[in-house]
Amino acid sequence: xxxxxxxxxxxxxxxxxxxxxxxxxxxxxxxxxxxxxxxxxxxxxxxxxxxxxxxxxxxxxxxxxxxxxxxxxxxxxxxxxxxxxxxxxxxxxxxxxxxxxxxxxxxxx
Amino acid sequence: xxxxxxxxxxxxxxxxxxxxxxxxxxxxxxxxxxxxxxxxxxxxxxxxxxxxxxxxxxxxxxxxxxxxxxxxxxxxxxxxxxxxxxxxxxxxxxxxxxxxxxxxxxxxxxxxxxxxxxxxxxxxxxxxxxxxxxxxxxxxxxxxxxxxxxxxxxxxxxxxxxxxxxxxxxxxxxxxxxxxxxxxxxxxxxxxxxxxxxxxxxxxxxxxxxxxxxxxxxxxxxxxxxxxxxxxxxxxxxxxxxxxxxxxxxxxxxxxxxxxxxxxxxxxxxxxxxxxxxxxxxxxxxxxxxxxxxxxxxxxxxxxxxxxxxxxxxxxxxxxxxxxxxxxxxxxxxxxxxxxxxxxxxxxxxxxxxxxxxxxxxxxxxxxxxxxxxxxxxxxxxxxxxxxxxxxxxxxxxxxxxxxxxxxxxxxxxxxxxxxxxxxxxxxxxxxxxxxxxxxxxxxxxxxxxxxxxxxxxxxxxxxxxxxxxxxxxxxxxxxxxxxxxxxxxxxxxxxxxxxxxxxxxxxxxxxxxxxxxxxxxxxxxxxxxxxxxxxxxxxxxxxxxxxxx
Numbered sequence: 001x002x003x004x005x006x007x008x009x010x011x012x013x014x015x016x017x018x019x020x021x022x023x024x025x026x027x028x029x030x031x032x033x034x035x036x037x038x039x040x041x042x043x044x045x046x047x048x049x050x051x052x053x054x055x056x057x058x059x060x061x062x063x064x065x066x067x068x069x070x071x072x073x074x075x076x077x078x079x080x081x082x083x084x085x086x087x088x089x090x091x092x093x094x095x096x097x098x099x100x101x102x103x104x105x106x107x108x109x
Numbered sequence: 110x111x112x113x114x115x116x117x118x119x120x121x122x123x124x125x126x127x128x129x130x131x132x133x134x135x136x137x138x139x140x141x142x143x144x145x146x147x148x149x150x151x152x153x154x155x156x157x158x159x160x161x162x163x164x165x166x167x168x169x170x171x172x173x174x175x176x177x178x179x180x181x182x183x184x185x186x187x188x189x190x191x192x193x194x195x196x197x198x199x200x201x202x203x204x205x206x207x208x209x210x211x212x213x214x215x216x217x218x219x220x221x222x223x224x225x226x227x228x229x230x231x232x233x234x235x236x237x238x239x240x241x242x243x244x245x246x247x248x249x250x251x252x253x254x255x256x257x258x259x260x261x262x263x264x265x266x267x268x269x270x271x272x273x274x275x276x277x278x279x280x281x282x283x284x285x286x287x288x289x290x291x292x293x294x295x296x297x298x299x300x301x302x303x304x305x306x307x308x309x310x311x312x313x314x315x316x317x318x319x320x321x322x323x324x325x326x327x328x329x330x331x332x333x334x335x336x337x338x339x340x341x342x343x344x345x346x347x348x349x350x351x352x353x354x355x356x357x358x359x360x361x362x363x364x365x366x367x368x369x370x371x372x373x374x375x376x377x378x379x380x381x382x383x384x385x386x387x388x389x390x391x392x393x394x395x396x397x398x399x400x401x402x403x404x405x406x407x408x409x410x411x412x413x414x415x416x417x418x419x420x421x422x423x424x425x426x427x428x429x430x431x432x433x434x435x436x437x438x439x440x441x442x443x444x445x446x447x448x449x450x451x452x453x454x455x456x457x458x459x460x461x462x463x464x465x466x467x468x469x470x471x472x473x474x475x476x477x478x479x480x481x482x483x484x485x486x487x488x489x490x491x492x493x494x495x496x497x498x499x500x501x502x503x504x505x506x507x508x509x510x511x512x513x514x515x516x517x518x519x520x521x522x523x524x525x526x527x528x529x530x531x532x533x534x535x536x537x538x539x540x541x542x543x544x545x546x547x548x549x550x551x552x553x554x555x556x557x558x559x560x561x562x563x564x565x566x567x568x569x570x571x572x573x574x575x576x577x578x579x580x581x582x583x584x585x586x587x588x589x590x591x592x593x594x595x596x597x598x599x600x601x602x603x604x605x606x607x608x609x610x611x612x613x614x615x616x617x618x619x620x621x622x623x624x625x626x627x628x629x630x631x632x633x634x635x636x637x638x639x640x641x642x643x644x645x646x647x648x649x650x651x652x653x654x655x656x657x658x659x
Contacts, residue, residue, distance in 0.1 A: 029136060030206035031160040070138030074156065092587060094528060097537075098158045102529035104457055104539045 019091065020083060021057035022049040023064040024098070025076035033098045034073055036064040042073055046088055046099040051081055110173055110480070111256045111401040113221045121218040124225070128152050129211035136208060153224025154210055157532050161205040164227040165217060169237035169255035169279070170198035170483040174470035177481055179220045181466035187213050192466070194451060194459040196523060196572055197276070198236050198483040199227060203530050225263065230271045232262035232343075238280040238287045239482040242402060243492040245440040247282035248300055253399040254335065255279050257390065261336050268343050272350035273358035275343070276315075283601070288485055290314050290323045290603035291575060293360045294342060301329045308335060312342060312372065313364030314603075316569035321361040322603050324369045326376060332395070334380075336388040341380035345372070405478035405493055410443025414497040421500040428503050430554070431514035436499065439492075445499060447477070447491040448484070449506060450513040450521060455547035457539045458524040459487030468509045476502050485572075486523055488516065518553040519561060519626070520546040523572055527565030527582060528589075534565035536582025536589040541618055548619050549626075556626055558638045560599070575599040577639040578625055579606045580618060589615045595625060595651055596643040604640070607648055610656050621655055628654045 023036035027044075034042040035049035043049065052060050057078050064076045080091040090099050097103065113121075128148070135145040149155075153164040165180070172180075180200055184192045187209050188202040195201055205213070217223055226233055235255045242250040258277060262268065268275070280287045281298035289295035295311035308330040314323030330338050346360045349367075364372050422429040437446040449469065452458050461469075469489060473481045476498050477491035484490060494502060506512040515521045522545060525531065527538025542563050549556070562576030573579035579594035591613055594606030613621050626639075628651050633642045643651070 026156055026160075028142075029208045031156055033159060068138070069141070070136060074142050093536075093584075093589065094158070097528055102159065102539075103537065104529050104543065 018082070019054065020051040020081050020088070021054055021060065021078050022046075022051040022081050022088065022090075023061055023076050024049070024079055024090075024095070025073035028070060028072055028074055031074075036060070036073075036076065038063075040067065046081075046090060049081070049088055051083075051088055110171055111168075111398070117221070118218075121221075121223055124152075124223070125211060125214045125218050128214060132207060132211050147229075149207075149210075150228040151225065152210070152214065153227035154205070154207070155228065155532075157203065157526075157530050158528075159530065160203060161207055161210070162530070163202045163205045163210065163213060163224060164195070165200050165202070165222060165224050166227050166234040167198050167200060167222075167483050168259050169235055169241070169252055170239050170485075171237075171252065172481040172483065173220075174474050174479055174481070176220045176222055177466050177470040177473070179216055179222070181463040181470070183213055183216060184466065185463040191460050191462045193457070193526065194461065194483050194487050194489070196485050196487060196525070196570055197234055198239070198485055199234055200483070201526075203526070229269075230273050230275075231269050232265065232271075232275045232277065235259055235262070236276070236278045236287055236292075236485060238282050238285075239484040239490045240282065240286055240437065240446050240492060241280075241482075242404060243439050243441075243444075243446050244282050244284075244286075245438040246284055247280075247440075248298055249281050249306060250399075250402050250404075251279040251281040251296075251298055252402045253395065254296070254298070254332075256398050256401070257336065257395070258339070261339070261388075267340075268347065271343070271347055272352045273355070273360075275346075275360065277339075285599075285601035285603075286484070288572070288575070288599040288603070290601075291316060291572070291599060292323060294339065295323045296335075299329060305331070307331050308338075310338060310342075312376075313361040313369070315359050315361045316572060316574050317359070318356055318567050318569075319359075319362065319365075320569065320574040320605050321365065322605065323361075324364065326369070326373055333390045333392075336390060337383050338376075338380055340388055341376050341383060344379050345375045349375070405480075407441045407444055407478070407493060408495065410495070411497060414443055414495070418496055418499060425500070427512075427514070428500055431503055431512055432499060434514050434518060434553075435516040436494075439494075441493075443496050445494050445496050447494045447499070447502065448516040449489040449491060449511050450515050451488050451511075452515055452521045452546060453510055453513045454515075454520050454550035455543050458522050458542050458546075461489070465509050465511055468505070469511070472502060472505055486521065488521070515550065515553050517558050517560070519549040519556045519559040520553050521560075522546055523560070523562040523576070525564050525566075525570035527563075527571075531565060531570075533568055534582065535567075535584040536565050536591065536615075538563045538565040538571055538580075538582060541580060541582070541591065541615065544619050545622060548623070552626075556630070559626070560639075561622065562597075572599060573597075574605050575603060576606060577643075578622055580622075581612075583612055585612065591615065591618050593618075593621055593625070593655075595648065596640055598640050602640075609648060609652050624654050625651050 038050040278292040297309040310327040311323035478493040482490035524542035528534040563580040564571035564573040565582040575597040597606030
């Protein structure tokens, strides 16, 4: 398991799964990673993210960016994701860790 | 410890009020992110993977119990109950909410702390020997000079927009515990042939993408000319340092391009043009600052102190081991310097919980004259502990998981936050450190002194270039790999490690380190540390052992 539990659990067989696109960013007020759920709504749960095929990605990003200031999310951007067992999983370790991490347990509080 | 005057306090209050208004305007949409970003960075607030991260300056690593208690309070009230001590003697909080940052800065200001100049292309927190004022091998306390540099460099209008960030370290000891030669400017307090104390000034050290060891610019600088000379160096850098290429903008690149002799000529020319009266440091001014660092009044050792301690050591091997590795000689008889390891095996290096910070504040008051230091090796230090109190202190520390006996040993690993937190990282660092420390802890004594340092990207916050064994995380087509270097050193004999061969996958790192340690154990001579053996035998035996099976 070269990447520990997160990647081991989430990395799909690439050839078998079609890549989807979704929009993410960090929430302005607290920096938490959020995902565009559609209709102006952003969710910290990637499972609630709206996802589209590559051809519709531009329109999804435009919709996510719309609205008067202050935008609730800092610099939203498109990422790749895949559906695995019906669960949306971002591609790439950085985005996996943003969605599900960190992979380490902090000091006991 | 230096205490703010009325000017300092008023300035910080005004700065917090200014920042509070900036945050209000950002949240109201009156400032864009592009407009707000430099403002928050000027106050140490970064945006990382999971949240905002606040980096708080701990000037030259010195903390009082009151300051540490406020850091604990911030951890508990505004974060997730812990903080992360960094390789620049600072502390970072990883789970900060923007809307709460003005209140955090106000709490910090109340104990004379802030986050100013912990980001940006300015002069960052000056670092120092964490044993300063207590070490038995220093010629004088370097902290007054750090404080003079802090006051000079804070909000210095000429040096607020340098080509790149700028770091200064100071030591006055024979043993370099501040990685002085790895700084943009390194300062060693030295005594010259006439018996006068002054500075050896080094320039152009640094890690990152292009690691370099600093070179000596001046063998001996009279102390009263310190600020003028620093200003001359900064002016040369500010004028000639590159601003067209981020990767070539540090002063080390300028020194490399000019050569140390031309760099020296340029600095001396500027220094000469400033005149003898520039930036004076009158003895009375220096004395007034030094008075803040007056040595504590330490009781003379009792007649039976050592006998009692010896008895306790004989009865508790774990205590004896902790004293052997975590306790250093103090300049005052009957006293010791205690390193409190923040490296329990299998846990993130440098993390401390709020409860641990509060306990350390209490223990510092009870056992260490109210002083705590942060080290660049991500541990904490209680600098003035009476030797007869060591057993009691050890017991208290042990109850909080703070008595790990591994200072300077293989499981005392430096690690940056890596890809678990940092938006710049390419690979994770902490899980690698956790696996290694868990694996190596049982062999710490057998291996002896060994410095393993891990960075999650080429920016080298984990100082991998100067690890006896250095580990750099890289991204290879989306997979985490780790490049291993050996033979580095951060001390007075600073050296950059050499890459041993192709990077290895994450799962192979522990085995690879084991192999390197095995070569060292097989071939070391009596008294040799890992870098000593490496320098004697070269890289070949290590490479052969590591890659022979491939």
